[in-house]
Amino acid sequence: MQLTNRSKVIAKKEMSFMERLYIPAILGGLAITIKHLFKKKVSLRYPEVTRAFAPVYRGMHVLKRDELGRENCTACGLCAVACPAEAITMDAAERKSGEENLYREEKYAAKYEINMLRCIFCGLCEEACPKDAIYLTDRIVPSEYKRNSFIYGKDILVEKVDERIDVSKRKNEYSILN
Amino acid sequence: MPKVTIDGKTIEVADGTTILQAARMLGKEVAPPAMCFYTNLKTSGGYCRTCLVKVSKGSDKDPRPMPKLVASCRTPIMDGMEVQNNTSPEVIDARKGVVEFLLINHPLDCPVCDQAGECHLQDLSYENGSAKTRTEFERRTFNKIEIGNKIQLHMTRCILCYRCVKVAEQITDGRVHGVINRGDHSEISTYIEEVIDNDFSGNVIDVCPVGALTDKTFRFKSRVWFTKPMSAHRTCDKCSGKVTLWYQGDEVLRTTGRKDQWGEVEEFICNTCRFDKKLTSDWTIEGPTIVDKHSVISANHYEGMIIPNELTLNDIKKLPLLEKNTDGNTEF
Numbered sequence: 001m002q003l004t005n006r007s008k009v010i011a012k013k014e015m016s017f018m019e020r021l022y023i024p025a026i027l028g029g030l031a032i033t034i035k036h037l038f039k040k041k042v043s044l045r046y047p048e049v050t051r052a053f054a055p056v057y058r059g060m061h062v063l064k065r066d067e068l069g070r071e072n073c074t075a076c077g078l079c080a081v082a083c084p085a086e087a088i089t090m091d092a093a094e095r096k097s098g099e100e101n102l103y104r105e106e107k108y109a110a111k112y113e114i115n116m117l118r119c120i121f122c123g124l125c126e127e128a129c130p131k132d133a134i135y136l137t138d139r140i141v142p143s144e145y146k147r148n149s150f151i152y153g154k155d156i157l158v159e160k161v162d163e164r165i166d167v168s169k170r171k172n173e174y175s176i177l178n
Numbered sequence: 179m180p181k182v183t184i185d186g187k188t189i190e191v192a193d194g195t196t197i198l199q200a201a202r203m204l205g206k207e208v209a210p211p212a213m214c215f216y217t218n219l220k221t222s223g224g225y226c227r228t229c230l231v232k233v234s235k236g237s238d239k240d241p242r243p244m245p246k247l248v249a250s251c252r253t254p255i256m257d258g259m260e261v262q263n264n265t266s267p268e269v270i271d272a273r274k275g276v277v278e279f280l281l282i283n284h285p286l287d288c289p290v291c292d293q294a295g296e297c298h299l300q301d302l303s304y305e306n307g308s309a310k311t312r313t314e315f316e317r318r319t320f321n322k323i324e325i326g327n328k329i330q331l332h333m334t335r336c337i338l339c340y341r342c343v344k345v346a347e348q349i350t351d352g353r354v355h356g357v358i359n360r361g362d363h364s365e366i367s368t369y370i371e372e373v374i375d376n377d378f379s380g381n382v383i384d385v386c387p388v389g390a391l392t393d394k395t396f397r398f399k400s401r402v403w404f405t406k407p408m409s410a411h412r413t414c415d416k417c418s419g420k421v422t423l424w425y426q427g428d429e430v431l432r433t434t435g436r437k438d439q440w441g442e443v444e445e446f447i448c449n450t451c452r453f454d455k456k457l458t459s460d461w462t463i464e465g466p467t468i469v470d471k472h473s474v475i476s477a478n479h480y481e482g483m484i485i486p487n488e489l490t491l492n493d494i495k496k497l498p499l500l501e502k503n504t505d506g507n508t509e510f
Contacts, residue, residue: 076289077401081477092398107290107398130289 053138055169058121060139061114062165063158064132066104071158072133075109079125079134087118088125104131112157116141116150126170135167180257184208184231185265197250197261198229202440209440210263211273211302213280213387214339215251217442222344223251226337227276228302232269235260247272270306277307283318283362284388285334293389295402295474298441299337320365326375328394328453329383331366336390338364342382349378349446366390377416380452384435384443395453396424396432403474405431407467412460416448422467430456439470 018024044051053059064072075092093110095103102108126134144150159165179190184201185208191200199217201209210231215223223229229251233244238258247269250261263269281303288294320333343356343366358367382391405424412419424432433452435443455461469476 074289075398076294077404078289081401081403081474092400094398105287105290 055173057138058123058136060116060137060141061119061125061152061157062135062137062139062167063109063112063154064135064167065159065161065164068101069161070100070102070104071108072104072131073109073112074105074107074131074133075112076130078128078130082124082128083119084122084124085118085120087115087120089113089115109154112154114152114157116152117147135165135170137165137167137170139165180255180259182255182259182261184261185263191255194254197231197233197248197253197255197259198223200255201231201250201261201263206439208263210250210269211298211306212251212440213298213302213337214341216341216344216385217440218446219341219344219348219385222341224249225340226280228273228280228306230269230272230276232262232266233259234262234266273306274308277303278312280337281307281311282313283334284337285317287335291332291335291389292392292397292402293335293386296441297389298387318362323367326394328380328449330392330394330397332390332392333365335388336366337388338366339387341385341387342366342391345381345385345446346376346379349381377448377450378446380449381435381443381446383452384437384446387441393432393434393452395456399431400426403477405475407469407475409436409464409467410461411464412451412455412462414448414451417451418445418447419451420445421447421451421461423461423463428458430458430461436467 066072075090077090080086080088080090089111090109090113091111092107095106095108121136123136126136141150180193181188181190182197182200184197184204187204187208189200189204191203198210198212198215210229212223212229213226215229227249229249230247231250231253232247233253235241236244236259237256239256241258250263280299284299288297288300291297294300317334323331323333325331338357340357346356356367357364359365380393383393386392402424405426408423408425410421410423412421420436421433422436423430424434433447433455435445435447437443
């Protein structure tokens, strides 16, 4: 039974001499291949070369430090309550004397975890943050072998004192709104 | 029975009722906010000025309006009185000014404060305040005073509502803490850093509208909105034993008195119930406490949520057949 009008009737007529040579068809195919060698490349040699991201690109999170190298986060929990995917969990602790150079305020996050499998990169956490602590950056979350490896703790999220992560572009995006 | 009209709503109340109490009887829409007034504490009220209202008609006998805005928690009603609360732009403007005054010295350290989420000053400034401050001066600071291992005092957050002082006077038998110094230097203190060790001293935590007096056993443990409130009771020889337990997982992080819709505790509880009974086995659980759905505490909790009546396929089948128009289209 014919279902559509698009069905093709297979022609079983014999090939001509030129068709039986196959060479014109092979050359035609090669011509297409060679033409592509001179076209602009579609892909990039990642990770040596990276694509330019839009300033509003939302990638992996960073927990910022202030200019003195103290952690900004006070474990206020606003990011976790704003998170629609419930990806953020944290434990707070009280700063002891002698730790003033590590944490900016008297309370800090002893544990701060983001489940990257849950995270939908909506950016509500950085919008909720009253302490300028969490930002989404243009870094890409790498793939992992184990599910547990996707739960990022403070060891991954907090920026290193000697390699700061620049979020000034994102801050400028927000300052337009404010 | 005198009659009073507040924001266009009329109610008949008993003699001697204050405007604030009459407004609370009428409901949440007309009730002015109150930071220092506390129903269960005698002589409370009159300090914070957040409950200012305009009396546009004094009474039936003397219909002249009151010349200035009055504190509704201290003004008894008269027959035929007409009061404007949220309908008067003058009141709204005055309240904005009061909030600004309350916040002049408040550190605004809400991300650190344990009261955040159930703080009356937070609600008040969110609803009535402005987003910017005009103060250029340093906020006042105090030397830290330890007032025992159960209660934490943060004097910088205090708005001097005197509620805790009234608790010390009226609920506990020996007054061990009060306000020292005057004016801008006023300070809640136990004299000579005396430790509060009364059985009911923990109630100062519940009555404090801000985070000046908080539970030390709950300090930095969690945020209010990550904990789940459950009503529970136990037989206690000192108090009623009716409390709210704040759970995180299976763990009781904090015990407070049961609060009504005005944020006031129904019954004061003793320190044994508050600080020492932190096991589920100590309590008879009555069920989850219903939290106002606009409160941040109800975020991600679904108890008390009004579930819309969704139709199941069987319900639809039971509906009377939809009538068809003459042209064959179904009309809805």
